[in-house]
Amino acid sequence: MKITIDEDRCVGAGQCVLAAAEVFDQRDEDGIVVLLDPTPPQELLAQVQDAATRCPALAIEVEK
Incomplete structure (x- = not known):
């Protein structure tokens, strides 16, 4: 998986962050997403896909 x-x-x-805190965080100054792990383990796929689905700006792309 690649994000x-x-x-x-x-x-x-x-x-x-709410959906996958192991993979995403936010910058303190403006709240913009910070990618903690661009290639997380496969067992986090469901959480990462949930995060991408929840994103109101569709700013997250997940490649399997």
């Missing part, structure tokens, strides 16, 4: 983030689209809603 790509479009920081320009991110609105700082934080839904990704």
Whole structure:
């Protein structure tokens, strides 16, 4: 699995962090997503896909 983030689209809603805190975080100054692990283990796939689905800006792309 590979994750790509479009920081320009991110609105700082934080839904990704709620869904997969092991993979996503937010910058303190503006809330923009921070990708902690661009290639997380396969067992986190469901959480990562949930995070991508929850993102109101569709800023997360997941490649299997």
